[in-house]
Amino acid sequence: MPRATGGRRITWAEVPAEVRASIEKLLAGEVVSATSQPGGFSEGVAARLRLADGRRAFVKAASALVAPGVARFHRREIEVSRRLPGEVPVPRLLDAYDDGTWVALVFEDIEGRLPAQPWQRDELDRVLAATTTLARVLTPSPIDPATPAPPRLGGWLALAGEGGAGRLASLSKWGSDHLDELIALEEGAASSLTGETLLHGDLYPFNILLTPERVLVIDWPHAWIGAPHCDVLTLLSSASLSGLHPQALSEEHPLTRDLSPEPVNVFLAVHAGFLLRLAANAGPGADRHLVDMATALGTASLHWLRQRL
Template sequence: MTATGPGSRSRPRPTWAELPADVRNGIEAALGARVVSARSAPLGLTPGLASRVELDDGRRAFLKAAGAHRGAGAVEKLRHEARVLGVLPGGVPAPRLLGFYDDGRWAALACTDVDGRVPRLPWEHAELDRVLTALAECAAAATPSPLTEPRFVTDWAADLTGWRSLDPDGVAEALPAGLARWAIEHLDDLARLEAGWSVAADGDTLLHGDLRADNILLTADRVYLVDWPSSSVGAPWLDLLFFLPTVTGADLDEIVRHHPLTRDVAPATITATVAAIAGFLVTVGLEPPPWYAPEVRRFQLAEAVTAVRWLRTRCAGPEML
């Protein structure tokens, strides 16, 4: 089955030819070569350009660009991603920065182009195993982090408060009836539970921060993690826990029990973090979608259902509410 994801029905992105001439010239100067062809990746979860380009010196690159008119955060995200890609340790399975352009209004980064494909959905066990192995390798290579900021616990402090802000009507709107009844019955308990997510979340690992199938590329022999604008520094197991609600057809607790990043983490810490992730997904899934990605909330609510089901299972076991 062909993979789909939260950007699969987004509005088309701008193309290379649609960028202002001075921006194109500045990007080429940063790369030290002229763009001779560009093939746009037209769909995605950001409003800027995303294109595979060929340069007149024979190199290929993946180019992202955005102007401040596309949103106040678009340019800053590219700036942050460029900082991250510029210092990634060699063992991190990610593209490498080739050039960066920033004129205050527009920013663009070019990185090595990975000739790979996204995982097939629903997840195939062999591909999921490859990705889970890559996450452990990535965390090991990214520890200690080459950056000290931003801290995950600071970046996410306001977002991981979903159960504390949700009301029963919102829960009922977001979740299937049976799951909604359970969450509403335990809303106060879930709010208290999620409040413990930050106790062990600080750490010294450079985290990707936004792992899902469309940010992963598979080649014949490697797994690459792409798109790093949400990166922060925290505990090494956080990327895995945020990734798992995007996976269907797998025993998530079995993965947590045996994965090297989580097998030694206290079960109470895992449960509190899963509660915080579930509350976040329910909350964000109820927000109006951004204009450039009208389908994204549907995918986030699907992830919310997976996360809340997982949470209910954990709360029925040793971490019973």
């Protein structure tokens, strides 16, 4: 697994004073220390705060002028987080701030850590069990279908239309050689992705917190409504980067073991298509940590699909 932190984070001290003051007002306390946190790729702030009275909180914030995409994701995450049922294993959203430029989410602070990478099998088993719980609690979706964004899946057809086959070949020669097959899988994806489950949509190790008792799933801006197996397949495709065999794991998991081959193949194709199109189209100004991660995750999904085909 490549480094799971973007290279464009800013510190709490770099947030404008008036924005910091407004967040302190939401918290009803003065921030006396702020510690930036690793994990994830969003530009902006991701910091654990300690208040003068000893309370703690976690804040993530971004400027729409500097990082408009991230600010848009933050606004969407606010809407999703406010609607998640209490039994969903996530940090509780305490409050949110939006002045039209700066957008911030304030969560309860969790004394947790990211899963070890490479995966330790006992930790992966805990997370896989949590995906079953998530699917049960979030089916049917508790959120109006108009709230989440469309899934970030697919890209082969667009990549071919953009003349990206050559760029793709530098990332995956097999993908370039089998582009027509991948496009065909993508074109038939709709029926395999349809469902009533609210999915996280970005279920990778850097979006998971472990405590001794709990598995918590963080960062929900890419939530979408679809088939319950999609989050499991996302997670399992990344496990191959740790030398684990995703096929064997999928044959044991209750959300995937009874699936016919087609929906699994389709999801792996569209999952890889999104990631490798992102990597293939990355310009010189792109965050290289993000590009490296997209390449690793996309080629891992494609490698699993290649084995299955």
